[in-house]
Amino acid sequence: MEMRAIDDVIEMGRQLTPALPPLSHALHDSFLHSHCSACFSPLHPPPPPSRVLYCSQACSASDSPLHTSSAELQLLLHRQSPSSAASDDGDTSDVRAALRLLAALRDAPSCCGSQRIAGLLTNRDTLLAPETATSGILATIQSGAKAMAAARSSQKGSSDVSEDMKATTLEEAALCAVLTNAVEVQDSEGRGIGIAIYGTDFSWINHSCSPNACYRFQFQSALDTGTLQSLRASRMWISPSGCDVKMDNGAIGFSGLRKGYAEYGPRIMVRSIKPIKKGMEVTIAYTDLLQPKNFHAVSGDFPLERDGISFNQDEAIERLTDGINDAVADYLSAGDAESCCLKLEELLTVRVLDEGLKTDTRKIALRNHCLQLHPLHYLSIEAHTILASAYKVRGSRLAPPSxxxxxxxxxxxxxxxxxxxxxxxxxxxxxxxxxxxxxxxxxxxxxxxxxxxxxxxxxxxxxxxxxxxxxxxxxxxxxxxxxxxxxxxxxxxxxxxxxxxxxxxxxxxxxxxxxxxxxxxxxxxxxxxxxxxxxxxxxxxxxxxxxxxxxxxxxxxxxxxxxxxxxxxxxxxxxxxxxxxxxxxxxxxxxxxxxxxxxxxxx
Ligand SMILES: C[S@@+](CC[C@H](N)C(=O)[O-])C[C@H]1O[C@@H](n2cnc3c(N)ncnc32)[C@H](O)[C@@H]1O
Structure with a gap:
């Protein structure tokens, strides 16, 4: 499935969708005690830790029934219990979002299959196929689905938990749908505070390294009816296309699914960043375009090269990446911004490939030259970003409070x-x-x-x-x-x-x-x-x-x-x-x- 433009010409900067509410959303575990679980707004001041917190009575009333009925509560309780082997495992937001997704669709079981859930691609067969699945992802899905099944059984008060846990196909599919469709929700400082899964209006938009659209979030607590009506009235400029469109349109129109649309949580809206002609596919970037994987596709490779001799880039990149990570650890973990700046500037200034030049005579002749990382290389951009921040922090630290x-x-x-x-x-x-x-x-x-x-x-x-x-x-x-x-x-x-x-x-x-x-x-x-x-x-x-x-x-x-x-x-x-x-x-x-x-x- 994909989404295509339905108007003659859409200019850049046009809002292509209304502000869409999530089908399901979950804070990362580390933000459960500092942010509202319903609307993701920060809690002021942070209250003493308890399981799940809300910023207002309205948010609590909107979200706590789903928190309980989805078995999210049971899952969190189980992981916190001293007897749980999984108590110190990693973040549970994927698993909790999958539980919430299933609960939101409880009245619409026909929307849930192993290939698609509520029209959303699960990619289950691909993610679990022995030839494609990495051991990490396979284990994550299987253990996550088991934890979901156990929490759901316990929530139902089922006497035969082991029997219930045998059939985890639905849980696996829901978790795979989350892994395939969830987007990271960022706060105003760019921190990823949780994840959200949106309906097909957003989730059928494919990825491109050269996208023509982007998205942003809108954070609001529970909305009054007037605001909700005006949000819904905003029009769609894109529509689905693809071989399954008939069947899947049926899925999104299903009344049970509509019930699943929460009226709260971070909303998402899609905007055009290039002019788009009628019928063109609308795409977004799933990853940061300045990061390595996409960087080369976007802007070309900037080789570490001198006089026609290209050097072993992989080795050099590995060494530079290690160096950057080491400097960042000084800054973030040890709080030593000065050491971070020194290390990064040295890394950007000194020769980067001297060891690799030992064998080749042509290369030996170049050993006295200073090879610098190209200022437009993604590692330079990463290092400059850290340097701008570390110098800023150092500057503000030196100012006496008065x-x-x-x-x-x-x-x-x-x-x-x-x-x-x-x-x-x-x-x-x-x-x-x-x-x-x-x-x-x-x-x-x-x-x-x-x-x-x-x-x-x-x-x-x-x-x-x-x-x-x-x-x-x-x-x-x-x-x-x-x-x-x-x-x-x-x-x-x-x-x-x-x-x-x-x-x-x-x-x-x-x-x-x-x-x-x-x-x-x-x-x-x-x-x-x-x-x-x-x-x-x-x-x-x-x-x-x-x-x-x-x-x-x-x-x-x-x-x-x-x-x-x-x-x-x-x-x-x-x-x-x-x-x-x-x-x-x-x-x-x-x-x-x-x-x-x-x-x-x-x-
Ligand atoms: C959020 S869904 C996008 C909609 C999806 N095409 C569908 O039919 O529902 C994400 C999945 O779509 C597929 N996908 C998205 N962009 C793609 C691309 N540029 N090339 C190939 N597959 C893509 C991948 O399977 C990916 O995991």
């Missing part, structure tokens, strides 16, 4: 400046990839918005006068109008993008030396937006920044501050423009960045 945001120490200021430089480099690198693969619009949007936020924080951090807040650019003055262009024509999109890009390129030339000053790795990056300097010889880029004294830096800061501000405003506005295409007006991401721009009096 100083407030506007009065910071020099060291704090330097760290904030380098964090902003990394954020800008990330925005530029991902934007470069976005120019050749427009599916990366959501990533580009987030990186531009982050760069804008970091640069505005930097401009704010030395407050000796307020005159820096002047933006002469006509685009900035018209920015209010762009918020209402969440589905622009492609021509408008290109015009606005080109204008913003030209302004950003101009400002970057003025401030880049200042932003990267004192950072050994960043001095090798000539320009963070225009990568035409990336030729064959990265070495020649090193060492081009003269040493600047603290005094000169201070002078540059006073002068550079309006420019940093203008650059920050442009990045934030452009990020917001792209965010409104991907997620629509009023989304959490756009509201956040608009709040920042309002506080800077640019809106």
């Amino acid at each position: 100083t407030g945001v506007d009065r910071v120490t020099w060291e704090d200021y330097d760290l904030t400046r380098i964090s902003a430089a990394y954020s800008l480099l990330l925005a530029g690198a991902v934007h470069h990839l976005f120019c050749s693969e427009s599916s990366l619009i959501c990533s580009a949007a987030n990186f531009w918005a982050n760069a804008g936020e970091s640069l505005l924080k930097l401009a704010r951090s030395l407050a000796w006068d307020e005159n820096y807040k002047t933006c002469m650019c006509s685009l900035v003055n018209q920015s209010e109008a762009y918020y209402h262009l969440s589905h622009p024509s492609y021509a408008d999109f290109e015009r606005i993008s080109n204008h913003f890009r030209n302004c950003v390129t101009h400002h970057v030339r003025e401030v880049w030396d200042f932003l990267r000053h004192g950072c050994p790795y960043l001095r090798g990056i000539r320009d963070p937006i225009d990568f035409s300097w990336l030729g064959t010889n990265l070495d020649s880029c090193l060492g081009i920044v003269r040493n600047v004294s603290r005094h000169e830096l201070l002078g540059q800061t006073a002068e550079g501050r309006p420019m940093v501000f203008q650059l920050g405003v442009h990045c934030a506005l452009y990020g917001n423009f792209l965010l409104s295409i991907c997620y629509g007006e009023g989304s959490r991401s756009t509201s956040h960045i608009q709040g920042i721009l309002r506080s800077e009096e640019t809106l």
